[in-house]
Amino acid sequence: MTKSRIRAAKPDTQPHFDYFYDKPGSLPGTLNIGVDAQPPVIVLIDYNEADATRQTLATPEECLPYLDTESVSWVDVQGLGSEDILQRLGQVFNLHPLVLEDIVNVPQRPKVEDDYEDHLVMIARMVIPKESGGFHSEQVSFILGKHYLLTVQEEPEHDCFEQVRQRIRYNKGSVRKLGADYLAYTLIDSIIDGFFPVLEAYGEQMEDLEDEVITKPTRQTLNKIYRVRRELLNLRRAIWPQRDAIAMLIRDDNDSLISDRVQVYLRDCYDHAVQILDMVETYRELTSGLMDVYLSAVSNKMNEIMKLLTVVSSIFIPLTFIAGVYGMNFNTEKSPWNMPELNWYWGYPLCLAAMAATAAGLIYFFWRRGWFENFSDVQDRTSRKRG
Template identity: 70%
Template sequence: MIKKFRRLPQVITKQSFTEYYHQPGTPPGTIIIDENAEQPNILLIDYNQTDLIRQQITNPEDCVNYLDTESVSWVDVQGLGNRDILERLGKVFELHPLVLEDVVNMAERPKIEDYEDQLLIIARMVVPKERSYGFHSEQVSFVLGKHYLLTVQEEAEFDCFDGVRTRIAKNKGTIRKQGADYLAYALLDAIIDGFFPVLELYGERIEELEEEVIVKPTPQTLQQIHQIRRELLQLRRAIWPQRDAINSLIRDSSEIISDEVRIYLRDCYDHAVQVMDMVETYRELASGLMDVYLSAVSNKMNEIMKFLTVVSSIFIPLTFVAGIYGMNFNTEKSPYNMPELNWYLGYPLCLGLMALIAGMLIFLFWRRGWLADSWHIKQK
């Protein structure tokens, strides 16, 4: 059963994972097809120690002759925009309806499911953007059999499997001597290692923001900190279940995974743990940046208030003197008249008195170091 997709609102960032959901009451095995998805591009790589076959496949039925041979057959599907091809692939590989649903619907949590003669592995791949910060994320599904591996990706543009394809083509390392389970490990390891370049970019962004927060924090700085925190949360949601899935591959007693490959998977698990630690570290740094930003803004406000207070303190006594002499009480019969109002030099003497008071206050503030700090804030 094929239905059109419904996409959840992108409430986080443009880099947030595309999420889909079923309508309530949807039958199990329902496939969600994105109307804008790319047409499937199927690449078959069949190899053993001596021979290599690499060809584009247009008819999924052409894969049948390779699935039961002793060589390793890797069928890589890129794009999910053709319902007919996806259903035919399900028949060729004898996929359970629930497996086909998980493979096609791009909203699955990374997991491992054992179907006796097949293993379903759902993983999340991230690739850094070339010309901007952030990353592209997509689901990669593995269907592992005894002598074959089916991988399904959302798009053909973003991929971290070129290194594995090169090793197969040039017969580097031991990959051509191993089975399909080792190929699945190599691809999983490439996916996990793909997190490190993304995290390296976030480390550089956090360092830049640390200096900006201390020197000149702005509202845009706060917005960038929020964005980094949310993107790191997305990475955490991707790597956390992925780490658990790899751990279950190591511990489960599936006959499809050999004991030798389980040893390699331990190294892959260690890399996943390292990625998890880095993500948590950067999240803590981003949260610390938020606290530093708020402290910097508060300190800046306090220093501005200090500068205004110093200026007000200088003018308050001058206002007092001007206020007294602004009353203009000059009654000849009153014993409380202001004789200074009739002085010839009364006006310049009053100005001199106010200048003297202002000078004394400025000198006092300077001796205490208040003027230096206030002048520094004014220059900022």
């Protein structure tokens, strides 16, 4: 096995660095199928402005009659669990071994490769919100030809393309009036729009965390903040290169496969990607601020506890001192050095006077140091002077 990935210790958390990499010395173009990968299902949707058909294909070779027709053929491969089918799929669509490796060996960094004559390659990340919080993330690969579009999904159960399928089926919008490049734009736009529900859920979590940090911060609160910050980092790693990939699609070098009309739509898709990236960065800054507020709240709570303990200690220190002095009852008849003050006529008043003088001296010292001055009063006087 040449499959290597950096994985987190906990299976329920998404790692910061989860890109695929080959072991040193492995053969280029080697396909590594995950043990939990589902068998691929090939779904073909062939349509033009007048008609649309949908069917499930048994073999990749059944796609061949649809690749050179004037209609648009969308071949959607759902699952990566068969190396034989994927290799045959690469032969049918004339895919370079390294392109097939990028499609199969997930996850890859989102990118666009336009160095091939008859097709264009794009790797994207699709996110779907979870009901329990967080999000699913999977890789979607696009192979765009003149009259066809091949998509390969990592996990078919997490899909945001259903509305596009319905638009093709019921001939809504312009999807059946335009070519395969518009279909590719529509699917990419669905992927980009899929980030917004995820970010909306994180926005609600941020509001709840703000209330929790201010009213009742606990250790679990810090864990929640860290988890949200970690997941936002994963979102940033998904949308940042995807924005750059969309920018590459807008370049003039792709005129043979992407028309000027579709490039206008892609510019709007690029604007959405930039907006999502701004939202992710804003939320990440808010999580940093929440961490600072949490630490301040915990520090203030600790200060209140120390203040209470200090007051209690200050009350009992003189009592302890008095009890300690009067508890040292040495017999003066045995030795003149055994506390002769116990036999003084004015010993008790002098002892109280010494205690009062000590307390007064400490109060004067604390007053000279400014420890009795209220900081809020200082701020009020400062503001009055400035006014």
